[in-house]
Amino acid sequence: MAQKLSPLASPLLDKVTEGPTGWTGVEADEEWAAEVRRLAAERNAVILAHNYQLPEIQDIAHFTGDSLGLSRIAADTDADVIIFCGVHFMAESAKILSPEKTVIIPDERAGCSLADSITAEQLAEWKAEHPDALVVSYVNTTADVKALTDVCCTSSNAVDIVKSLPADREILFNPDQFLGAHVKRETGRDNIRIWAGECHVHAGISGPDLVAKTEEHPGADLYIHPECGCANSAIYLAGEGLVDEERVHMLSTGQMLDEAKNQQTGTVLVATEIGMLHQLRQTAPEIDFEPVNERASCSYMKMITPAALLRALALGVDEVDVPKETADAARESLERMIAVGQSGLGE
Ligand code: SF4
Numbered sequence: 001m002a003q004k005l006s007p008l009a010s011p012l013l014d015k016v017t018e019g020p021t022g023w024t025g026v027e028a029d030e031e032w033a034a035e036v037r038r039l040a041a042e043r044n045a046v047i048l049a050h051n052y053q054l055p056e057i058q059d060i061a062h063f064t065g066d067s068l069g070l071s072r073i074a075a076d077t078d079a080d081v082i083i084f085c086g087v088h089f090m091a092e093s094a095k096i097l098s099p100e101k102t103v104i105i106p107d108e109r110a111g112c113s114l115a116d117s118i119t120a121e122q123l124a125e126w127k128a129e130h131p132d133a134l135v136v137s138y139v140n141t142t143a144d145v146k147a148l149t150d151v152c153c154t155s156s157n158a159v160d161i162v163k164s165l166p167a168d169r170e171i172l173f174n175p176d177q178f179l180g181a182h183v184k185r186e187t188g189r190d191n192i193r194i195w196a197g198e199c200h201v202h203a204g205i206s207g208p209d210l211v212a213k214t215e216e217h218p219g220a221d222l223y224i225h226p227e228c229g230c231a232n233s234a235i236y237l238a239g240e241g242l243v244d245e246e247r248v249h250m251l252s253t254g255q256m257l258d259e260a261k262n263q264q265t266g267t268v269l270v271a272t273e274i275g276m277l278h279q280l281r282q283t284a285p286e287i288d289f290e291p292v293n294e295r296a297s298c299s300y301m302k303m304i305t306p307a308a309l310l311r312a313l314a315l316g317v318d319e320v321d322v323p324k325e326t327a328d329a330a331r332e333s334l335e336r337m338i339a340v341g342q343s344g345l346g347e
Contacts, residue, residue, distance in 0.1 A: 002099070002100060002101060002103075002321075003102055004316075004319075005081065005316025005317075005319070006316060007314060007315045007316060008039055008042060008043070008313070008316070009314070010310065010313075010314040011035070012026055012032065012310050012314075013310070013311065013314050016307045016310060021303065022107050022109070022110075022302075022304075022305050022307075023107060023305055023307040023308035023311055024305060024307050025307050026305075026307040026310050027306065028060075028306040032306055032310060033060055036060055036310060036313060037060075039313035039314055040083070040313060043080065043081045044078075044079055044081060045079055045081035045082070045083050045104075045313065046062050046063070046074055046079035046081070046082055047060065047062050047063075047083045047085065048064075048065075048070040048071075048073070048082060048083065048084050048086070048094070049063070049070075049086070049304075050064075050065070050067060050070070050085065050087075050090060050275075050301065050347075051065060051066060051253045051273075051275060051276050051347075052273040052275035052276060052298055052301040053086065053301055053304055054275070054301075054302060054304070054305070054306075055275075055278045057085050057305075057306070057309060058275075058278055060309070061085060064279060065254065066154075066252070066254050066347050067089075067093055067094075067139060067140075067347060068093060068139050068154060068334075069254060070084070070086075070094070071090070071093045071094040071096075071098070072097060074094055074101070075094075075098045075101075080101060080102065081101065081103075081104060082094050082095075082098060082101050082102070082104065083104050083106065083309070083312060084103060084104070085105075085106060085304045086105070086110070086304070087105075087110045087111060087112045087115070087298075087300050088105060088108065088110060088112065088142075088320065089112055089115040091103050091104075091105040091320040092142065092143040092320060092330075093334075094320075095143075095320055096146070096322055096327045096331050096334065097334075099327055103319065103320045103321075104312050104318065104319055104320070105304075105312070105318055106308035106309045106311065106312035107303045107304060107308045107318065108318035110303040110304060111300055112140060112199070112300055113198075113199055113200045113201075113300075114138075114140045114176055114197060114198065114199035114202075114227070115140050115141050115145075115175070117176075117195070117196075117197025117198065118141065118145060118175040118197055119142075119144070119145070120142070120144035120147070120148055123137075123145055123148050123149075123174065126174075126193075126195070127148065130170055130172060130193065132169065132170060133169065133170035133171060133193070134150045134151070134169050134171055134172070135148065135149045135150045135151075135171075136149070136150065136151055136152075136161060136165070136171055136173050136174075137149040137151075137152055137153070137174050137175070138153055138154070138158070138175060138176050138179060139152050139153070139347070140175070140176065140199070140347060141174070141175060143322045143326050143327065143330045144326060145174070146329075146330035146333050146334065147326045147327075147329035147330045147333070148329075149330075149333040150333065151165070151333055151336040151337050151340070152334050152336070152337045153337060154347070155179055155225065155226050155227065155252040155253075155347055156251070156252035156255050157337070157340070158179055158182070158183045158226075159182070159183055159186045159187060161337060161340055162183050162189065162192070164340045167189070169191070170191045170192075171189070171191060171193065172193050172195070173192050173193065173194050173195065174194075174197060175195045175197030176195075176197055176198060176199065176227050177194050177195065177196050177197060177198055178198065178202070178203070178227050178229065178231050179226045179227055180192065180194030181231070181232065182226040198227075198229075199227050201273050201296050201297070201298045202225060202227035202228045202272065202273070202296070203227075203228070203229040204229065204293065204296060205230050205271045205292050205293045205296050206230055206233075206293070207229065207230050207232065207233030207236075209230060209271075209292050209293045210222070210224075210233050210234060210237070210269070210271065210292050211233065211237070213269050213290065214237060214269065217267050217269060217290060219266070219267065220266070220267040220268060220269045220290070221247045221248075221263065221266060221267070221268045221269070222234055222243065222247055222268070222269050222292075223249050223251050223256045223259065223268055223269070223270045223272075224248065224249065224251070224272075225250075225252065225253070225256075225271055225272035225347075227272075227347075228271045228272065230292065231250065231271075234248050234250070234271075235248070252347060253272065253276055253279075253347050256272070256280060257279060260283050261283060263284065263287060264287065265286050265287060266287060267289075267290060268280075268287055268288070268289050269291075269292050270290065270291055271291075271293070271296075272296070273296055273297065274294060274296050274297050275298070275301060277289050277291060
Protein backbone atom coordinates (compact mmCIF):
# COMPACT_ATOMS: atom_id res chain seq x y z
CA MET A 1 0.00 0.00 0.00
CA ALA A 2 1.43 3.38 -1.02
CA GLN A 3 2.26 5.82 1.79
CA LYS A 4 0.71 9.30 2.05
CA LEU A 5 3.60 11.73 2.16
CA SER A 6 4.21 14.29 4.90
CA PRO A 7 5.53 17.73 3.95
CA LEU A 8 9.25 18.46 4.23
CA ALA A 9 10.69 21.90 4.97
CA SER A 10 12.51 23.76 2.20
CA PRO A 11 13.92 27.31 2.20
CA LEU A 12 12.73 27.75 -1.41
CA LEU A 13 9.11 26.86 -0.76
CA ASP A 14 8.12 30.41 0.25
CA LYS A 15 9.12 31.64 -3.21
CA VAL A 16 6.73 29.32 -5.05
CA THR A 17 3.69 31.17 -6.35
CA GLU A 18 0.77 30.18 -8.53
CA GLY A 19 0.74 31.79 -11.96
CA PRO A 20 -1.81 31.60 -14.79
CA THR A 21 0.06 28.71 -16.47
CA GLY A 22 1.27 26.85 -13.40
CA TRP A 23 3.65 27.11 -10.45
CA THR A 24 6.35 29.75 -10.76
CA GLY A 25 8.76 31.92 -8.70
CA VAL A 26 11.80 29.62 -8.55
CA GLU A 27 14.69 29.67 -11.03
CA ALA A 28 16.48 26.49 -12.15
CA ASP A 29 19.79 27.58 -10.56
CA GLU A 30 22.35 25.64 -8.51
CA GLU A 31 20.50 26.22 -5.23
CA TRP A 32 17.33 24.78 -6.78
CA ALA A 33 19.19 21.79 -8.21
CA ALA A 34 20.83 21.03 -4.84
CA GLU A 35 17.48 21.35 -3.05
CA VAL A 36 15.72 19.06 -5.56
CA ARG A 37 18.43 16.44 -5.11
CA ARG A 38 18.31 16.73 -1.30
CA LEU A 39 14.52 16.38 -1.12
CA ALA A 40 14.50 13.48 -3.59
CA ALA A 41 17.12 11.65 -1.52
CA GLU A 42 15.21 12.29 1.71
CA ARG A 43 12.02 10.84 0.17
CA ASN A 44 13.84 7.99 -1.60
CA ALA A 45 12.20 9.35 -4.75
CA VAL A 46 13.10 8.69 -8.38
CA ILE A 47 12.53 11.66 -10.71
CA LEU A 48 11.37 10.77 -14.24
CA ALA A 49 11.19 13.30 -17.09
CA HIS A 50 9.43 12.78 -20.38
CA ASN A 51 11.31 13.75 -23.55
CA TYR A 52 8.98 16.76 -24.03
CA GLN A 53 9.81 18.34 -20.65
CA LEU A 54 11.70 21.63 -20.24
CA PRO A 55 15.48 21.11 -20.65
CA GLU A 56 16.19 21.98 -16.98
CA ILE A 57 13.69 19.31 -15.84
CA GLN A 58 15.22 16.73 -18.20
CA ASP A 59 18.68 17.59 -16.86
CA ILE A 60 17.79 17.18 -13.16
CA ALA A 61 15.82 13.94 -13.65
CA HIS A 62 17.29 10.55 -12.79
CA PHE A 63 15.84 9.16 -16.03
CA THR A 64 14.52 10.76 -19.24
CA GLY A 65 12.53 8.97 -21.91
CA ASP A 66 9.04 7.98 -23.07
CA SER A 67 6.20 7.32 -20.65
CA LEU A 68 6.13 3.54 -20.83
CA GLY A 69 9.91 3.09 -20.74
CA LEU A 70 10.12 5.40 -17.74
CA SER A 71 7.30 3.60 -15.94
CA ARG A 72 9.02 0.27 -16.44
CA ILE A 73 12.37 1.64 -15.23
CA ALA A 74 10.71 3.12 -12.12
CA ALA A 75 9.01 -0.19 -11.33
CA ASP A 76 12.44 -1.85 -11.24
CA THR A 77 13.96 0.68 -8.79
CA ASP A 78 13.72 0.41 -5.01
CA ALA A 79 12.43 4.00 -4.78
CA ASP A 80 9.41 4.52 -2.52
CA VAL A 81 8.21 7.53 -4.49
CA ILE A 82 7.98 8.24 -8.23
CA ILE A 83 7.95 11.89 -9.28
CA PHE A 84 6.63 11.82 -12.85
CA CYS A 85 7.49 15.00 -14.76
CA GLY A 86 5.05 14.56 -17.61
CA VAL A 87 1.28 14.60 -18.07
CA HIS A 88 -1.43 12.90 -16.05
CA PHE A 89 -1.97 9.69 -18.04
CA MET A 90 1.81 9.05 -17.85
CA ALA A 91 1.76 9.22 -14.05
CA GLU A 92 -1.21 6.82 -14.15
CA SER A 93 0.88 4.37 -16.22
CA ALA A 94 3.63 4.57 -13.59
CA LYS A 95 1.05 3.83 -10.88
CA ILE A 96 -0.39 0.89 -12.87
CA LEU A 97 3.07 -0.69 -13.06
CA SER A 98 4.09 0.25 -9.47
CA PRO A 99 0.91 0.03 -7.36
CA GLU A 100 2.91 -0.16 -4.13
CA LYS A 101 4.81 3.09 -4.79
CA THR A 102 3.52 6.63 -4.21
CA VAL A 103 3.26 8.43 -7.56
CA ILE A 104 3.39 12.22 -7.70
CA ILE A 105 2.87 14.54 -10.67
CA PRO A 106 4.26 18.03 -10.00
CA ASP A 107 1.10 19.70 -11.34
CA GLU A 108 -2.09 17.65 -11.52
CA ARG A 109 -3.54 20.08 -14.08
CA ALA A 110 -1.08 18.80 -16.71
CA GLY A 111 -3.50 16.95 -18.99
CA CYS A 112 -3.28 15.82 -22.62
CA SER A 113 -5.54 16.73 -25.55
CA LEU A 114 -4.96 13.32 -27.14
CA ALA A 115 -5.83 11.29 -24.03
CA ASP A 116 -8.87 13.54 -23.59
CA SER A 117 -10.07 12.75 -27.15
CA ILE A 118 -11.78 9.58 -25.90
CA THR A 119 -13.42 8.85 -22.56
CA ALA A 120 -14.16 5.43 -21.08
CA GLU A 121 -17.88 6.07 -21.65
CA GLN A 122 -17.29 6.83 -25.34
CA LEU A 123 -15.14 3.73 -25.76
CA ALA A 124 -17.77 1.56 -24.03
CA GLU A 125 -20.42 2.88 -26.45
CA TRP A 126 -18.15 2.24 -29.45
CA LYS A 127 -17.51 -1.32 -28.24
CA ALA A 128 -21.24 -1.91 -27.81
CA GLU A 129 -21.78 -0.88 -31.45
CA HIS A 130 -19.11 -3.39 -32.59
CA PRO A 131 -19.28 -6.26 -30.08
CA ASP A 132 -16.99 -8.62 -32.05
CA ALA A 133 -14.20 -6.09 -32.57
CA LEU A 134 -10.88 -5.99 -30.72
CA VAL A 135 -9.86 -2.69 -29.11
CA VAL A 136 -6.33 -1.43 -29.69
CA SER A 137 -5.46 1.69 -27.69
CA TYR A 138 -2.37 3.83 -27.94
CA VAL A 139 -0.60 4.22 -24.58
CA ASN A 140 -1.57 7.92 -24.65
CA THR A 141 -4.91 7.12 -23.01
CA THR A 142 -6.31 7.29 -19.50
CA ALA A 143 -6.22 4.29 -17.17
CA ASP A 144 -10.02 4.02 -17.54
CA VAL A 145 -9.66 3.65 -21.32
CA LYS A 146 -6.80 1.15 -21.01
CA ALA A 147 -8.99 -0.90 -18.66
CA LEU A 148 -11.52 -1.35 -21.51
CA THR A 149 -8.80 -2.21 -24.05
CA ASP A 150 -7.82 -5.62 -25.44
CA VAL A 151 -4.25 -4.65 -26.24
CA CYS A 152 -2.28 -1.40 -25.95
CA CYS A 153 0.29 -0.20 -28.45
CA THR A 154 3.02 2.40 -28.74
CA SER A 155 3.87 4.40 -31.84
CA SER A 156 6.80 2.08 -32.54
CA ASN A 157 4.92 -1.21 -32.21
CA ALA A 158 1.38 -0.24 -33.34
CA VAL A 159 1.85 -1.87 -36.77
CA ASP A 160 3.19 -5.13 -35.27
CA ILE A 161 0.44 -5.25 -32.65
CA VAL A 162 -2.30 -4.92 -35.27
CA LYS A 163 -0.58 -7.45 -37.55
CA SER A 164 -0.55 -9.93 -34.64
CA LEU A 165 -4.36 -9.87 -34.34
CA PRO A 166 -6.57 -12.27 -36.34
CA ALA A 167 -7.09 -10.88 -39.86
CA ASP A 168 -10.83 -11.51 -39.78
CA ARG A 169 -11.45 -9.58 -36.54
CA GLU A 170 -12.49 -5.96 -36.82
CA ILE A 171 -10.21 -3.52 -34.96
CA LEU A 172 -11.27 -0.41 -33.06
CA PHE A 173 -8.13 1.74 -33.02
CA ASN A 174 -7.96 4.77 -30.73
CA PRO A 175 -7.45 7.57 -30.02
CA ASP A 176 -5.01 9.03 -32.58
CA GLN A 177 -6.28 9.29 -36.15
CA PHE A 178 -2.86 9.95 -37.70
CA LEU A 179 -1.26 6.93 -36.01
CA GLY A 180 -4.35 4.93 -37.01
CA ALA A 181 -3.93 5.99 -40.65
CA HIS A 182 -0.26 4.98 -40.50
CA VAL A 183 -1.21 1.54 -39.12
CA LYS A 184 -3.91 1.09 -41.78
CA ARG A 185 -1.47 2.03 -44.56
CA GLU A 186 1.30 -0.26 -43.28
CA THR A 187 -0.87 -3.31 -42.53
CA GLY A 188 -3.12 -2.98 -45.60
CA ARG A 189 -6.08 -4.03 -43.42
CA ASP A 190 -9.43 -2.55 -44.35
CA ASN A 191 -11.26 -3.75 -41.22
CA ILE A 192 -9.83 -1.05 -38.93
CA ARG A 193 -12.15 1.60 -37.54
CA ILE A 194 -10.19 4.67 -36.41
CA TRP A 195 -11.28 7.10 -33.68
CA ALA A 196 -11.03 10.72 -34.85
CA GLY A 197 -8.80 11.90 -31.98
CA GLU A 198 -5.63 13.91 -32.22
CA CYS A 199 -2.94 15.67 -30.25
CA HIS A 200 -3.30 19.40 -30.96
CA VAL A 201 0.50 19.84 -30.91
CA HIS A 202 1.33 17.05 -33.37
CA ALA A 203 -1.70 17.72 -35.57
CA GLY A 204 -0.44 21.30 -35.83
CA ILE A 205 2.80 20.15 -37.51
CA SER A 206 1.31 20.35 -40.98
CA GLY A 207 2.09 19.29 -44.53
CA PRO A 208 2.85 22.89 -45.64
CA ASP A 209 5.29 23.26 -42.67
CA LEU A 210 7.10 20.15 -43.85
CA VAL A 211 7.20 21.20 -47.52
CA ALA A 212 8.60 24.65 -46.59
CA LYS A 213 11.32 23.12 -44.38
CA THR A 214 12.36 20.52 -46.95
CA GLU A 215 12.76 23.33 -49.53
CA GLU A 216 14.95 25.23 -47.05
CA HIS A 217 17.06 22.12 -46.29
CA PRO A 218 16.98 20.00 -49.48
CA GLY A 219 19.45 17.30 -48.35
CA ALA A 220 18.06 16.84 -44.87
CA ASP A 221 16.76 13.63 -43.33
CA LEU A 222 13.23 13.69 -41.92
CA TYR A 223 12.35 12.22 -38.51
CA ILE A 224 8.54 12.16 -38.48
CA HIS A 225 6.44 11.11 -35.51
CA PRO A 226 3.40 9.20 -36.81
CA GLU A 227 1.03 11.32 -34.66
CA CYS A 228 1.90 14.37 -36.79
CA GLY A 229 -0.43 16.05 -39.22
CA CYS A 230 2.43 16.03 -41.76
CA ALA A 231 2.88 12.22 -41.78
CA ASN A 232 0.85 11.80 -44.97
CA SER A 233 2.76 14.67 -46.60
CA ALA A 234 6.08 12.96 -45.85
CA ILE A 235 4.86 9.80 -47.60
CA TYR A 236 3.60 11.97 -50.48
CA LEU A 237 6.94 13.83 -50.83
CA ALA A 238 8.79 10.52 -50.94
CA GLY A 239 6.27 9.04 -53.40
CA GLU A 240 6.67 12.02 -55.75
CA GLY A 241 10.46 11.83 -55.56
CA LEU A 242 10.61 15.31 -53.96
CA VAL A 243 12.45 13.81 -50.99
CA ASP A 244 14.65 10.71 -51.20
CA GLU A 245 12.54 7.87 -49.77
CA GLU A 246 15.49 6.66 -47.71
CA ARG A 247 15.60 10.00 -45.92
CA VAL A 248 12.04 9.73 -44.59
CA HIS A 249 11.96 7.98 -41.20
CA MET A 250 8.64 7.42 -39.39
CA LEU A 251 9.80 7.07 -35.78
CA SER A 252 8.63 7.07 -32.19
CA THR A 253 10.59 9.31 -29.82
CA GLY A 254 12.74 6.40 -28.64
CA GLN A 255 13.46 5.34 -32.22
CA MET A 256 14.50 8.93 -33.05
CA LEU A 257 17.26 8.69 -30.45
CA ASP A 258 18.43 5.32 -31.83
CA GLU A 259 18.43 6.68 -35.38
CA ALA A 260 20.42 9.77 -34.30
CA LYS A 261 23.10 7.55 -32.73
CA ASN A 262 23.52 5.75 -36.08
CA GLN A 263 23.45 8.84 -38.26
CA GLN A 264 25.98 11.11 -36.41
CA THR A 265 26.24 14.00 -38.96
CA GLY A 266 24.15 16.08 -41.39
CA THR A 267 20.87 17.96 -41.01
CA VAL A 268 17.70 16.40 -39.65
CA LEU A 269 14.22 17.94 -39.74
CA VAL A 270 12.30 16.79 -36.69
CA ALA A 271 8.51 16.60 -36.65
CA THR A 272 7.41 16.17 -33.04
CA GLU A 273 7.10 18.27 -29.88
CA ILE A 274 10.14 20.56 -29.64
CA GLY A 275 11.24 19.30 -26.20
CA MET A 276 12.60 16.26 -28.08
CA LEU A 277 15.32 18.43 -29.63
CA HIS A 278 17.14 18.70 -26.27
CA GLN A 279 17.58 14.91 -26.04
CA LEU A 280 18.49 14.59 -29.72
CA ARG A 281 21.13 17.34 -29.54
CA GLN A 282 22.68 15.77 -26.46
CA THR A 283 22.68 12.34 -28.10
CA ALA A 284 24.22 13.47 -31.42
CA PRO A 285 25.84 16.93 -31.02
CA GLU A 286 27.31 16.83 -34.56
CA ILE A 287 23.87 16.67 -36.22
CA ASP A 288 22.03 19.91 -37.01
CA PHE A 289 18.51 19.19 -35.73
CA GLU A 290 15.83 21.61 -36.97
CA PRO A 291 12.20 21.57 -35.85
CA VAL A 292 9.64 21.28 -38.68
CA ASN A 293 7.46 23.65 -36.63
CA GLU A 294 9.27 25.55 -33.85
CA ARG A 295 5.91 26.48 -32.25
CA ALA A 296 5.08 22.79 -31.61
CA SER A 297 5.34 23.10 -27.86
CA CYS A 298 2.97 21.29 -25.48
CA SER A 299 1.73 23.72 -22.86
CA TYR A 300 0.66 20.81 -20.62
CA MET A 301 4.19 19.40 -20.59
CA LYS A 302 5.61 22.84 -19.84
CA MET A 303 3.42 23.15 -16.70
CA ILE A 304 6.07 21.05 -14.95
CA THR A 305 8.23 24.02 -14.02
CA PRO A 306 11.21 24.15 -11.65
CA ALA A 307 8.84 25.65 -9.04
CA ALA A 308 6.30 22.83 -9.54
CA LEU A 309 8.97 20.16 -9.09
CA LEU A 310 10.32 21.80 -5.93
CA ARG A 311 6.79 22.15 -4.51
CA ALA A 312 5.94 18.53 -5.31
CA LEU A 313 9.04 17.20 -3.59
CA ALA A 314 8.63 19.41 -0.53
CA LEU A 315 4.87 19.03 0.00
CA GLY A 316 4.49 15.48 -1.35
CA VAL A 317 1.75 16.53 -3.83
CA ASP A 318 -0.03 16.06 -6.29
CA GLU A 319 -0.55 12.33 -5.77
CA VAL A 320 -1.94 10.21 -8.63
CA ASP A 321 -3.92 7.12 -7.72
CA VAL A 322 -5.68 4.51 -9.88
CA PRO A 323 -8.36 2.26 -8.30
CA LYS A 324 -7.12 -1.34 -8.03
CA GLU A 325 -9.76 -2.84 -10.34
CA THR A 326 -8.99 -0.29 -13.05
CA ALA A 327 -5.24 -0.67 -12.60
CA ASP A 328 -5.44 -4.49 -12.82
CA ALA A 329 -7.48 -4.38 -16.06
CA ALA A 330 -5.27 -1.66 -17.56
CA ARG A 331 -2.12 -3.63 -16.66
CA GLU A 332 -3.50 -6.66 -18.54
CA SER A 333 -3.87 -4.62 -21.74
CA LEU A 334 -0.23 -3.48 -21.37
CA GLU A 335 0.94 -7.03 -20.63
CA ARG A 336 -0.83 -8.35 -23.75
CA MET A 337 1.12 -5.78 -25.75
CA ILE A 338 4.41 -6.90 -24.20
CA ALA A 339 3.47 -10.56 -24.85
CA VAL A 340 3.28 -9.85 -28.60
CA GLY A 341 7.07 -9.66 -28.38
CA GLN A 342 7.88 -6.11 -29.34
CA SER A 343 7.36 -4.09 -26.18
CA GLY A 344 8.25 -0.93 -28.06
CA LEU A 345 9.19 2.50 -26.89
CA GLY A 346 6.29 4.75 -25.92
CA GLU A 347 5.17 7.87 -27.66
S1 SF4 B 1 2.31 16.64 -26.95
FE1 SF4 B 1 0.17 16.03 -27.41
S2 SF4 B 1 0.10 13.84 -26.90
FE2 SF4 B 1 1.91 14.71 -25.88
S3 SF4 B 1 1.17 15.33 -23.85
FE3 SF4 B 1 1.02 17.15 -25.16
S4 SF4 B 1 -1.12 17.08 -25.88
FE4 SF4 B 1 -0.65 15.01 -25.11
